[in-house]
Amino acid sequence: MWDPGKYLDYADLRARPFYDLVSRIGAASPRRVVDLGCGPGNLTVSLRERWPSAVLECGDSSPEMVTAARSRGLDATVLDVRDWTPAPDTDVVVSNAVLQWVPDHASLLRRWAASLPSGAYLAVQVPGNFNAPSHALTRQLAASPAWSSRLADVVLREDDAVSTPLGYANLLADAGCEVDAWETTYVQPLRGENPVLEWITGTALRPVRAALADAEWDRFRAELAPLLASAYPVRADGTTWFEFRRVFFVARVSAAPSR
Structure with a gap:
């Protein structure tokens, strides 16, 4: 379960990569714009403002997030991105901080590129900080004797959850796209008590939270905080x-991709 309120903690910092990504999309008058993994919709509304004449399609795997997005006037749906297929008029697809949750999303990207019309844009951002202390220490604690039996079935993502900018550039170029790929490390100023813990509670710690009872969850957080x-x-x-590396690419379908 996603908590839209917790996710919106540090909303300005979480939004910056989205705007850096979307600013590199060159579409002037797209027919359909799709936001895959729209979350609570606070960023999706900016797509409607930029392209008001486009059909705006959006969805998320979390019913709680979809409810929050609908409260912003968006026609959001519950969806699994692995099942999504672009409509024939889809000219822009945005996926912000989603595909790191999807194993083998390389095959998904190839399928999307093959299905999009010529000239369409596919814009993706994924976190690239899985070797950072925030994630490494979480994995270390989860694997400790005190927690290994309780969290044995919890999958905490490693660095291979995402590729590099070069890896994505090669993947999408082979799929018949012109590609702009890059990475940025944001040095984010956080404040408050245990700010890094609070940051990852809304995202990276979700699988741990789902596996633990309330008292266990409180104890895990108390041990992770120091x-x-x-x-x-x-x-x-x-x-x-809080250093946060993120990986970006904007691919434009320029020819019939090889199959």
């Missing part, structure tokens, strides 16, 4: 710097 505090010290001014 580990993260040591890795991400608080400055004298109260700021905690």
Whole structure:
């Protein structure tokens, strides 16, 4: 279960990669714009504002997120991106911080590129920080004797959850696209008590939360908090710097892709 309220903590910082991604889309008057993994819809509404004449299609795997998106006036649907197929008039597809949850999404990207019309844009952003202390320490604690039996079936993503900009560039170029791929490490200023823990609670820790009872969840967080505090010290001014690497690509279908 996703918690839209928790996800919207640090909403401005979470939004920045989305805007950096979408700013590189060159579509002038797309017929249909699709947001796959729209979350609570707070960013999807900007697509409607940019392309008001386009049909706006959006969805998310979380019913809670879809409810939040609908409260913003979006016609959002519950969907699994693995089952989605582009309509013939789809000119822009945006997928922001979604595909890291999808194993073997390379095959999904090939299928989408093969199904989109010539000139369509496929814009994707995924986190690339799975070797960062925030994730490494979580995996370390989950594998410790105190927790390994309770969390044995929980999959915590490793660095191979996503590819590199070069990997995605080669993948989409082979699929018949012109590709703009890059990565950015954002040095994010966080504030408050245990800010890195609060940040990952809304995203990376979801599988742990789902596996634990309330009391166990509180204990896991209590044990993880000092580990993260040591890795991400608080400055004298109260700021905690949180480095977050993200991987981007914008692919434009330019020819019939090879099959």
